[in-house]
Amino acid sequence: GIQVEQSPPDLILQEGANSTLRCNFSDSVNNLQWFHQNPWGQLINLFYIPSGTKQNGRLSATTVATERYSLLYISSSQTTDSGVYFCAPPNAGGTSYGKLTFGQGTILTVHP
Amino acid sequence: NAGVTQTPKFQVLKTGQSMTLQCAQDMNHEYMSWYRQDPGMGLRLIHYSVGAGITDQGEVPNGYNVSRSTTEDFPLRLLSAAPSQTSVYFCASSYGVGDEQFFGPGTRLTVL
DSSP states (O other): OOOEEEEOSEEEEETTOOEEEEEEESSOOSOOEEEEEOTTOOEEEEEEOSSEEEEETTEEEEEEGGGTEEEEEEOSOOGGGOEEEEEEOBOOSSTTTTOBOOOOOEEEEEEO | OOOEEEEOSEEEEOTTOOEEEEEEESSOOSEEEEEEEETTTEEEEEEEEEETTEEEEOSSOTTEEEOOSSSSBOOEEESSOOGGGOEEEEEEEESSTTSOOEEOOOEEEEEO
16 A cells, blocks of 8 residues: 655744645555644644645645655744644555555644 | 534443444535554554445454444444554544545543
8 A cells, every 4th residue: 555654753843933744655646635633632634635735824735746745834833733743645446445544643842 | 514523532441341432424424434543553444434335344444343324424333342442543534535534533442
């Protein structure tokens, strides 16, 4: 199946700083999701992004499917951005059809 | 819309006990799935369903059963709980395979 690698594994920021999280994947994908898992364990949808760039407030994401990577940009970080960020492309077919393959995540800590 | 709901939020079982984790969605989604999240292992797919009456195994199905008698509900049954099933369980749904998936709040299960 598809392999997903996220970097960096850990990131510590001061409030107000900007950051870029990277997701590399081993096969072609039809789409990809970014999630934020907050300190209470909830998985919150950030982006559903097959290709191109999307923006939502201080967050934006870019997926370059042909080069098999996606980037998540966080600008003017806030303490509420702390948590784990996952990227997850789905299986396009075969076994476990539709399964999201999660990377190991980036643990983000934002200090006030 | 309530989205994806899961009950209970927390559960403690003794080895050998059985129980059912409930999952429901009110978005008329056809695709539903169960994942477990363990430290250092990411999220792994247990079972999934592409519609009422249709279920299939994911990557870690042993010890779990599912059924899908309605579009809205997708319960996960633990037949004889084992300590290795201590985990956080997430239910997810999407309109169709490959569409954006939404996760429930999770059930934290401890098996003693």
